[in-house]
Amino acid sequence: MSVVRIPPTLRAEVGGERQIEADGATVRELLEDLMSRFPTLRDQLVEGEEIAPFVNVYVEGEDVRTREGMETEVLPGSTVILLPAMAGG
Amino acid sequence: MATYRELLGRVKAEIAEVDAARARELIEGGDPVILDVREQDEWDEGHIPGAIHIPRGNLESRVEAAVPDKEGQIVVYCAAGNRSAFAAKTLEELGYGDVVSLAGGFTDWKRNGFPVDQSSGLEPVQRARYSRHLLIPEVGEAGQLRLLDSKVLLIGAGGLGSPASLYLAAAGVGRIGIVDADVVDESNLQRQIVHSTERLGEAKVESAKRTIEALNPDVQVVAYQERLTSENVERVLADGWDVIVDGADNFPTRYLVNDASVWHGIPVVHGSIYRFEGQVTVLKPGEGPCYRCLFPTPPPPSLAPSCAEGGVLGVLPGVIGSLQASETLKLALGIGEPLVGRLLLFDALTAEFNEVSIRRDPECPVCGEHPTITDYIDYVQFCTGRPEHAR
Numbered sequence: 001m002s003v004v005r006i007p008p009t010l011r012a013e014v015g016g017e018r019q020i021e022a023d024g025a026t027v028r029e030l031l032e033d034l035m036s037r038f039p040t041l042r043d044q045l046v047e048g049e050e051i052a053p054f055v056n057v058y059v060e061g062e063d064v065r066t067r068e069g070m071e072t073e074v075l076p077g078s079t080v081i082l083l084p085a086m087a088g089g
Numbered sequence: 090m091a092t093y094r095e096l097l098g099r100v101k102a103e104i105a106e107v108d109a110a111r112a113r114e115l116i117e118g119g120d121p122v123i124l125d126v127r128e129q130d131e132w133d134e135g136h137i138p139g140a141i142h143i144p145r146g147n148l149e150s151r152v153e154a155a156v157p158d159k160e161g162q163i164v165v166y167c168a169a170g171n172r173s174a175f176a177a178k179t180l181e182e183l184g185y186g187d188v189v190s191l192a193g194g195f196t197d198w199k200r201n202g203f204p205v206d207q208s209s210g211l212e213p214v215q216r217a218r219y220s221r222h223l224l225i226p227e228v229g230e231a232g233q234l235r236l237l238d239s240k241v242l243l244i245g246a247g248g249l250g251s252p253a254s255l256y257l258a259a260a261g262v263g264r265i266g267i268v269d270a271d272v273v274d275e276s277n278l279q280r281q282i283v284h285s286t287e288r289l290g291e292a293k294v295e296s297a298k299r300t301i302e303a304l305n306p307d308v309q310v311v312a313y314q315e316r317l318t319s320e321n322v323e324r325v326l327a328d329g330w331d332v333i334v335d336g337a338d339n340f341p342t343r344y345l346v347n348d349a350s351v352w353h354g355i356p357v358v359h360g361s362i363y364r365f366e367g368q369v370t371v372l373k374p375g376e377g378p379c380y381r382c383l384f385p386t387p388p389p390p391s392l393a394p395s396c397a398e399g400g401v402l403g404v405l406p407g408v409i410g411s412l413q414a415s416e417t418l419k420l421a422l423g424i425g426e427p428l429v430g431r432l433l434l435f436d437a438l439t440a441e442f443n444e445v446s447i448r449r450d451p452e453c454p455v456c457g458e459h460p461t462i463t464d465y466i467d468y469v470q471f472c473t474g475r476p477e478h479a480r
Binding site: 007008009010018044053054055056058061062063065066081083084085086087088089 | 245247248249250335336337338339340343360361362363364365366367368383384385386387388389391392393394395396399401406434438439443444445446447448450
């Protein structure tokens with residue numbers, strides 16, 4: 001199990017939760033677990049088979065795009081941060 | 090019981106002294122710390138270039154912060170070589186291993202025609218105003234003069250621009266530009282603390298200018314009452330800015346600021362906020378990623394509501410805007426480790442800071458190895474899919 005931090009703009013899709021536990025050995029498996037339970041997340045997180053270009057996913061503080069993308073390994077107990085850009089000032 | 094003369098003679102016998110010619114050789118041939126232990130008024134009239142200034146009375150309490158290396162050489166001087174003799178003795182007692190006192194002092198140095206720095210320092214009233222900065226070794230008089238000479242452009246005089254502008258002005262940033270087209274509205278006052286109830290309906294840039302100038306008359310405010318666009322950005326940047334503080338409230342402006350800053354090589358201190366959460370980073374061209382490396386594509390509107398749509402805790406921009414001011418001062422002073430390549434995340438509800446790494450994207454269309462965007466585009470179209478004139 002890993003902890004996935006849900007940004008404020010996506011909390012409505014997960015019943016208002018700030019973080020959700022999810023299972024998966026890779027980012028893809030982890031997101032699939034999450035999206036299977038909260039189907040409306042899919043349009044907000046992925047485009048086709050890849051992470052949507054307007055969302056950043058960090059595993060243990062590292063952007064998965066700079067690693068193996070969807071295939072990036074997620075060790076049990078990791079913290080995963082989903083982070084879309086925010087414009088507010 | 091010794092007299093002053095006897096004490097001075099005894100101390101001089103215990104320390105190493107050099108004459109002005111030898112001191113100059115040491116300074117030009119190596120990299121010693123040059124330490125001036127005279128009083129402020131003496132220092133102001135001229136000093137050896139590159140010297141640091143700690144009055145004799147503050148020597149023991151301040152020298153270890155100002156000169157952490159106890160192995161390196163120190164050339165210490167005063168006016169005639171007496172106060173510096175006692176200072177050299179004290180420095181040796183504090184563990185400094187290689188200290189020489191300039192016999193004949195600054196008087197002899199000048200008599201030899203050696204270089205003197207007579208650059209104008211702070212006025213007495215500025216010395217009082219910035220006294221808490223002057224006490225910090227990393228700032229000091231040289232740093233304060235650097236701040237007074239620095240030029241910071243704020244994008245937005247809203248939630249983030251309010252605290253950022255106030256702290257930068259209070260710190261003595263000499264020139265602050267503010268770009269904002271809006272007027273002060275009731276809904277702003279829950280967080281935009283540079284404005285006030287009596288300024289309702291007034292242009293935000295004028296309101297901010299009045300507040301800042303009342304806070305610190307050293308600061309010159311350049312007000313741009315307009316929205317930053319592809320058409321005016323070059324004119325605004327032509328006024329010459331060292332750092333840009335991005336406190337915009339929309340994506341088109343943020344991508345425009347990014348592209349312009351990359352092409353002009355100006356670091357951007359980025360801040361953004363929503364409800365209880367904020368993000369801060371420093372986007373420094375050539376050293377770290379740009380905004381497009383971090384967020385290649387703006388999110389669809391459903392995923393990026395503005396504060397006007399989704400709300401924001403009033404104090405949140407206080408935290409994030411103050412962090413932006415802190416990063417800006419570090420950049421202006423050239424000190425510390427700015428948030429380059431690091432995105433700092435703050436959650437007010439859990440009172441937690443988190444940090445993630447951000448990297449340059451070699452494929453970035455603006456700062457990458459083979460840029461495909463080399464001139465301003467229609468940023469509204471890029472972010473919303475609708476062309477600029479359709480707004």
